[in-house]
Amino acid sequence: MRLIRLLALGGIGLVAACGKENYGPSGSCTPTATKVCLANILFNPSTLTVTKGTTVTWQNADGFGHTTTSNPSNPAACPVWDNSVAAGATAPGVLFNPSSAVTCQYYCKIHATPTSGAMRATIMVQ
Numbered sequence: 001m002r003l004i005r006l007l008a009l010g011g012i013g014l015v016a017a018c019g020k021e022n023y024g025p026s027g028s029c030t031p032t033a034t035k036v037c038l039a040n041i042l043f044n045p046s047t048l049t050v051t052k053g054t055t056v057t058w059q060n061a062d063g064f065g066h067t068t069t070s071n072p073s074n075p076a077a078c079p080v081w082d083n084s085v086a087a088g089a090t091a092p093g094v095l096f097n098p099s100s101a102v103t104c105q106y107y108c109k110i111h112a113t114p115t116s117g118a119m120r121a122t123i124m125v126q
């Protein structure tokens with residue numbers, strides 16, 4: 001009975017994956033305290049709060065590329081980064097180690113700009 005249910009769920013997943021070829025298996029990424037998921041052309045979570053000294057990574061669950069790029073208007077205490085994230089890949093980690101609490105914004109250069117578009121997000125460093 002349990003095996004049949006598993007097979008049925010697997011079949012549904014397969015059909016969904018094939019029917020959304022532009023999106024890929026976006027359900028396959030689960031955010032953590034230090035990892036942001038890129039799925040359905042959004043960052044999830046859109047605001048991640050971390051403690052000073054944390055390295056944040058980004059995992060792309062979409063079937064196409066994104067970038068994770070620091071906003072050029074960020075306070076000087078924010079790191080500066082610009083990383084491409086291929087479909088299914090994980091971007092290099094970015095260390096957030098400011099001398100005091102700071103809020104750093106970032107975006108995807110392909111699907112947004114620093115000031116507009118849905119694919120923008122925030123790292124709050126406490």
Ligand SMILES: [Cu+2]
Nearest residue numbers: 066108110111
């Ligand atoms: Cu993007």
